[in-house]
Amino acid sequence: MPSYLSRRERPEVRCINFLCAVLLTLVLVAGIIMFVLWLSLRPHRPKFFLDDFAIPNLNRQSGAVNLPVSFTVGEHNPNQKVGIHYDEIFGTVYYNDLVVASGTVYRPFYEPPKGDTPLRGQLTATGPTPGDPAWQRFAADAAAGSVALRLLLNSTVRFQVKVWDTKEHHMKVDCEFRLRGDGTLQQEGKNKQCTLYF
Template sequence: MGKVKPHHDWILRRCCGSIAACILTLAVLVGFIVLVIYLAIHPSKPSFYLQDVQLRSIDLSDPAISLNLQVTIASRNPNERVGVYYKTLHVFTTYREEPITVPVELPAIYQGHKDVSVWSPVMSGDQVPVGQYVADAMKQDISAGYVLLHVKIDGRVKWKVGSWVSGGYHLFVTCPALLANAGGNVGGAFAMSAAAGGGVNSTVSLKFAQAADCTVDV
């Protein structure tokens, strides 16, 4: 009778091992199928375009910058069989690689095949501290008649194929926004108030030069 229990334990271990092996094999098979489908479809990253910028004000007070602007950004899903979930997107503006607005969260959306989505967030920064060289560079750019800002988006995306949804992927978008001197009196798309020499404010008129393609990293 003493030999029955060890034999029973051996059978139990064999059964558990077989079940675990079957589960592992099934998981590997499912993962392989998903990988094959993903590689066969090969989703392309979405395209982003900066369509418009409406700058309401910029104030320079050494060494800080205050500004308020609204941008219009469009995104297009180029895929025919893959949808895109945009998750936790934040947009902000930089000048000379320094953030000059507070990040604004964009609404999370699902973008179907070949669909186009548009966001028009308002961004602002109040007395944002910057390096002295950044403030000096902006004054020089304004005097030269142009200012190059960059509108950036940082977030995550997921791919959707049928009912299958992928894990999250990091998305980073950079859009150049060139503002050029409109000439004449104030009243263009951009009205900027910048501290001039001697602490006297001077107002200049700048306009968004043209719509721009954005670089996209996924």
């Protein structure tokens, strides 16, 4: 056998090398396409902003029981192609560790991509009363015109990409703010972004 034939690859080997190169190229292209799709469809968390909060007559001497608690939290879906399904939203207002008011504040709803919804809540205060250990501090803060409160919103959410829904995620929104003595939101608390936990 001539020596130049031994140095040339056999046709079977060249065919296998060509098929491997084509297969690797297809895998690389498919990987890039999947990565770009994942980046474009990856859900981003919603954003929440405290727009308003009020407890009228907060500084009355008979306690905060039965006072109306009203607030508006702005919800924004930053996703371009991903919608968000919210289950019922439950809200709790705290003064330190004392529950001031709690209850369901919003019905289940769907937020389309790039959508905004003002979550308007109405609750009734259950405390503090003059008999509570925290009442003296609460009354002193109200008299000084600066009552520190927290609003917690809890719900379960699912992200929707086209017709596909993700698994459920428990969501907690934590808004910290201060009220004036008359029960209205201090200016620096307006449109303040709340902390979101998943």
